[in-house]
Amino acid sequence: MKATGTAGVLGLAGCTAPTNTDPSQAEAATAAQQSASSLPAAAKPQVVDVPEQNNQVTLRAVNSTLPAHPGDSMGGPVELPKVWAWQADDREPSVPGPIIRTTEGEDIEVTLDNTNADMPHTVHFHGVRKTWENDGVPTTTGITVMPGEKHTYEIPANVPGTHLYHCHYQTHRHIDMGMYGIFRVDPEGYEQADQELFMTVKDWDSRLNRQMAGEDVSYSPRDRKPDVFTINGRSAPRTLHPEDGSPVLVSQGDTVRVHFANNGYMNHPIHTHNHRFRVIEKDGAQIPEAAQYEQDILDMAPAERKTIEFEADADPGIYLMHCHKVSHAMNGDAYPGGMVGGIVYESAMDSDVFSQLMQYAGYEG
Numbered sequence: 001m002k003a004t005g006t007a008g009v010l011g012l013a014g015c016t017a018p019t020n021t022d023p024s025q026a027e028a029a030t031a032a033q034q035s036a037s038s039l040p041a042a043a044k045p046q047v048v049d050v051p052e053q054n055n056q057v058t059l060r061a062v063n064s065t066l067p068a069h070p071g072d073s074m075g076g077p078v079e080l081p082k083v084w085a086w087q088a089d090d091r092e093p094s095v096p097g098p099i100i101r102t103t104e105g106e107d108i109e110v111t112l113d114n115t116n117a118d119m120p121h122t123v124h125f126h127g128v129r130k131t132w133e134n135d136g137v138p139t140t141t142g143i144t145v146m147p148g149e150k151h152t153y154e155i156p157a158n159v160p161g162t163h164l165y166h167c168h169y170q171t172h173r174h175i176d177m178g179m180y181g182i183f184r185v186d187p188e189g190y191e192q193a194d195q196e197l198f199m200t201v202k203d204w205d206s207r208l209n210r211q212m213a214g215e216d217v218s219y220s221p222r223d224r225k226p227d228v229f230t231i232n233g234r235s236a237p238r239t240l241h242p243e244d245g246s247p248v249l250v251s252q253g254d255t256v257r258v259h260f261a262n263n264g265y266m267n268h269p270i271h272t273h274n275h276r277f278r279v280i281e282k283d284g285a286q287i288p289e290a291a292q293y294e295q296d297i298l299d300m301a302p303a304e305r306k307t308i309e310f311e312a313d314a315d316p317g318i319y320l321m322h323c324h325k326v327s328h329a330m331n332g333d334a335y336p337g338g339m340v341g342g343i344v345y346e347s348a349m350d351s352d353v354f355s356q357l358m359q360y361a362g363y364e365g
Contacts, residue, residue, distance in 0.1 A: 161284020
């Protein structure tokens with residue numbers, strides 16, 4: 001099982017050759033790998049409009065794989081052999097987790113269903129003001145949802161904006177295994193843009209995911225060496241796949257609003273080609289119009305959220321949107337790849353260039 005498309009298991013940075021000669025442990029590792037190979041693939045995140053379902057949502061953790069870029073092009077395939085995906089109700093498990101969306105004043109109940117889980121979990125929501133026992137941190141609230149248990153969190157929708165949620169049990173490991181997502185509270189009277197998207201960027205050290213899948217590799221959270229970089233759980237060129245990826249598809253003159261979140265452990269400066277944008281929200285807070293200005297680099301610290309807005313008024317074509325730490329725009333040693341998306345004008349979708357990109361992305365539609 002490969003995490004990047006450049007080398008075999010032993011050739012990846014930080015990996016060590018198997019040294020364990022205990023037959024029983026070797027058999028256990030083999031069984032774990034076989035089990036991981038049969039896991040479902042995590043989907044891209046879906047929006048859950050919680051007020052439409054009586055202000056209630058149930059979350060579960062589901063062992064999955066993450067096909068960041070399943071094709072052979074551009075350094076592929078890129079796959080994390082084991083992640084812990086969030087599943088909302090009966091929807092597909094996804095990494096990032098589902099976008100939990102509500103409206104200011106529409107408080108929600110989030111039930112963590114751990115009845116079929118094999119480890120403890122919790123859910124912590126950033127941004128909104130809630131009671132102590134609903135903070136989702138086991139060490140300070142005394143509430144840990146153990147395997148076989150359920151617990152319901154009461155989350156008020158009292159701070160409009162774009163926020164995060166994630167597991168807060170063994171946070172350093174559980175976020176890195178995929179247990180994170182966006183929580184969106186629309187202000188009262190909110191008007192959506194012509195194109196409105198949610199995008200979460202994430203850096204991964206695949207050694208952790210491969211270790212959890214049964215591979216004999218060495219990993220320490222104190223010595224992270226990220227080698228996989230994703231937007232909404234996909235690496236380029238899969239990011240441009242119209243169904244499995246998250247391209248920004250626009251028509252000339254559209255107003256475009258993108259809610260960005262960084263659930264990784266590194267800063268990511270996102271650059272938009274040929275489009276200058278304004279940052280209109282930061283960590284849920286509206287930025288006064290007088291303080292907004294046009295720019296083309298969006299730097300985001302870990303856990304930071306920023307909403308940008310721009311007009312699709314460029315020469316119609318295909319333009320990149322990517323992390324400007326160039327090593328993050330790679331799949332292993334192959335460039336381009338990784339944390340690269342695109343702004344695609346509808347009129348350019350009939351071009352030979354777009355057709356070639358779709359072949360790279362594995363789209364046959």
